[in-house]
Amino acid sequence: MAKHLAKTEKPKKKAVIDLKEREIKIPEGKRKKRANAHAPKQEDTFQTAMLNKTLDRKFSLYELALAFLALLLLVVAWFLPTSGPVRLLTFLVPLLLAGFTYLFEAFQEAFMGIVLGRELIFSLASLLAFCAGSYAGGAAVMVFVKLSDLALAYVERIQSEKVSALYALRAEKANLVKGSDVSVIRASELKAGDVFEVYAGETVPADGVILDGTSVLDASSLVGGSFSIPVAAGSTAVSGSVNITAPVRIRATDDQQNSTCSTLIRAAENSWMHKSSQERLIQRVISYASPILVIAALALAIAPSITTGNWQMWFTRSAVVLTASQLYSIVQSVKLTYDCAAAYAAARGLIFKGHDAIEALSRAETIVFDKTGTVTEGRYRIKDVFPKGVSESQLLFLAGAAELNSRHPIAQALVTASGVYASDIKVVSIEETPGRGVCAFIDGRNVYVGNAALMEEHGISYDNPSVPGSAIHVSIDNRYVGHIILDDAVREGAFDALEELRISGVKTSVLLTGDVHSSARKIASVLNFDLVKAELTPEEKEKAVEYLMTNRNVNTTLAFVGDGICDTEVLRRATVGIALGCLDKPEAMEAADIAILGENIHMLPKAYQIVQRASRAAFRSAVVFGAVKLAVLIFGAAGVFPLTFSALLQCALVAFEAFSAYYVLNYEEGTPKPRIKWRKGRSHNERSDENFI
Ligand code: ADP
Ligand code: MG
Secondary structure, X not given: OHHHHHHHHOHHHHOOOOOOOOOOOOOHHHOOOHHHHOOOOOOOOHHHHHHHHHHOOOXXXXXXHHHHHHHHHHHHHHHOOOOHHHHHHHHHHHHHHHHHHHHXXXXXXXXXXXXXXXXXXXXXXXXXXXXOOOHHHHHHHHHHHHHHHHHHHHHHHHHHHHHHHHHHHOOOEEEEEEOOEEEEEEHHHOOOOOEEXXXXXXXXXXXXXEEEOOEXXXXXXXXXXXXXXXXXXXXXXXXXXXXXXXXXXXXXXXXXXHOHXXXXXXXXXXXXXXXXXXXXXXXXXXXXXXXXXXXXXXXXXXXXXXXXXXXXXXXHHHHHHHHHHOOHHHHHHHHHHHHHHHHHHHOOOEEEOOHHHHHHHHOEEEEEEEHHHHHEOOOOEEEEEEEOOXXXXXXXXXXXXXXXXXXXXXXXXXXHHHOOOHHHOOEEEEEEEOOOEEEEEEOOEEEEEEOHHHHHHOOOOOOOOOOXXXXXXXXXXXXXXXXXXXXXXXXXXXXHHHHHHHHHOOOEEEEEOOOOHHHHHHHHHHHOOOEEEOOOOHHHHHHHHHHHHHOOOOOOEEEEEEOOOXXXXXXXXXXXXXEEOOOOOHHHHHHOOEEEOOOOOOHHHHHHHHHHHHHHHHHHHHHHHHHHHHHHHHHHHOOOOOHHHHHHHHHHHHHHHHHHHHHHHOOOOOOOOOOOOOOOOOOOOHHHHHOOO
């Protein structure tokens, strides 16, 4: 408890950093390009090739039975009172049973000139031990390598099965409409612009817009929790959701390959391509260490043998060093831990686009939130209407008409309230200024609908609202015609989600919004934000995030959580961009490093806990592995650890690590309810606004 106290109180000091007058220029070239950042790097060094090769080893019950039979025969041979060539033969049997494929691959490697091949090194260790008369050790190397490979392959299989379960989301077929004909085609053949029908019970094959029909789409399997979307003409249809009630006709907005469903399957499958810095470091260390250790092992076999003449002893010790020189299982188990976290998350509608994103989120101490649609529901309600020189319904009609094309939650509320349809009016052009509002040319008249900043930008004098809430002003041909006050509610569960994040280690929570100070302060005080900044344009939000990123503590990161409306650039910019509720927002999904498909904000602390668990497991894995390998090297070379014991120890270690990755994959649901509630209702005064930027 004391630890949590310390964690939550610290950031208050940070709030007084004077950021005023600071102008942070974001150089164009520095902007993070997620598309490129996630492009697989060509790291196909020899080590990577070898790593991928060993991962190809598949788990099967047959292989497992073979390995256990070999183990049994090894134990029997150990206790049999044999000697000389008979003893050699009794150990040769388990060696061949377990190591036949390794020996075969070693030949292939030798033939291809891959002198540092994993199989070749293990075979060499076995051979050296046999030459030195340590038959048990030679056979143990192969048996235990096989068992440890199977342990890794087993967990890997379960992990990939979880990812493969996502394939079920993808529709196989589509009912393509051509004129009056409907033909069944493969879903993968669907292209942008194609019109198709989805009948009740069928899965939507590609993202699109409903042309005809009214139904309910069930996206529960996508988001990992119950989620139904009522749809009618004009609504968005998300691929992977299931049509529940009646047939609908849809026009595809993109090719099937780029659909939400395909994108998320690809992201879950390819998260391993974007390695964490930890993995890259381990891989680099290994690429130097392994060859050096192999050379050292060979030197150990040759030099002392010549000088002392006791070649049997040095050959055996060299074999121990050779087994310890193979460090790929470290990379494999770290990779597997991250993969398991990604697979676990994918099944819950949580997409980690890379191991780098998992690692970065686990180190996040500052989390910056967008307000509208992120910590609030993003479903505005009209609270009051203040017309000036026009009637109330005229004011609402104008606002609704101008907002027809906008996806902003305010726009949606205004359109609904006005009851206007696209067919009712002749809109020539609509231009949206993010963080300000819209400018529309309706029936030959210029209409501005937006906040005070928009009015000021166009030199239109406006009335100061007398009612609290988000005020949207309206002008027609530069004549002010009144304002509308809207209100948005805090998202259900947002308070608990934020408290859970704090309990889990988030030290500073920041609220950024384009909305007015009064609304921002109200939300900030309800949710206990440490810092709040209102009336920001999307560019200013970027600058704020950039500032916090440059002023963060060493070894910590900053995460930004947004809903993808007017904040995709900020999502790209932050070390970790998290898009919440991005099921029907492909741009947000593309820009973010972590995508939460559903609207449930509780998935945020859940994601934070998963990544922390994964990176702790990965770190522990790497450290324990490194320590054990080092011990085997030192004590093996010194003759303290016999070959059989070293092989057994390394196998036990790999098995332990594989199952700790499995533990991450089976992370226990139902995190405890936050216990700290005393911060509720802290008042946010003007100071906390002014001190930030
Ligand atoms: P937030 O930062 O809270 O997510 P946005 O950046 O999306 O909010 O919008 C900030 C403000 O800009 C809104 O509160 C509103 O005043 C104004 N605004 C943005 N888009 C529109 C729009 N389409 N119509 C009217 N006002 C808008
Ligand atoms: Mg927003």
